[in-house]
Amino acid sequence: MTAMLLCERSTPEGLLVSVCDADILGETFEDGSLSLTVDPEFYDGEAATESEVAASLASASVANLVGTETVGAAIEAGFVDEANVLELEGTLHAQYLRM
Template sequence: MSENASDGLLVSERETEDGLLVAVCDADILGETFTEGDLSLSVTEDFYGGDVADAERVAASLAKCDTANLVGETAVSIALEQGFVDEANVLDIDGTRHAQLVWM
């Protein structure tokens, strides 16, 4: 991970039997776990660790994915601004925003 990762985003792309899965997180929350009530979200290196990216790269990945998981204020904001997710479908878990995207 580059020295600037704490200022940006991480994006990971992997092929699954259901198509391209994209995981995006704000770099500064990698390794954190957020819990609220029965919900728990772990931002693990295994799942969310990836390449340092800017908003343009994230939008390009979301445009070609079949499924996406996004966590963090910046990651979710990009998906909202680009029209990939709707605000009504964004969760707030312990102060952190989370959204999922599935193209059907």
């Protein structure tokens, strides 16, 4: 089980949440013209459990999620539909937006 890193930021538009699997922090994943860097300035945060991630997503206006465990936790909690998940070099990425 990989640790997840959770970061919350208050913005004028609401709560911005970023979560990633700890073991991919700083990595870059590519697929054709798509490139995703798990930038520590954006994704580094506190170690979190699946229930803490779900609680944060419940309050989020926008969330960026990277990593197999992180995206899996968001799917399990009902925040992300598996059909809307991108895969880049074997790593999962999803975004969540509350309208």
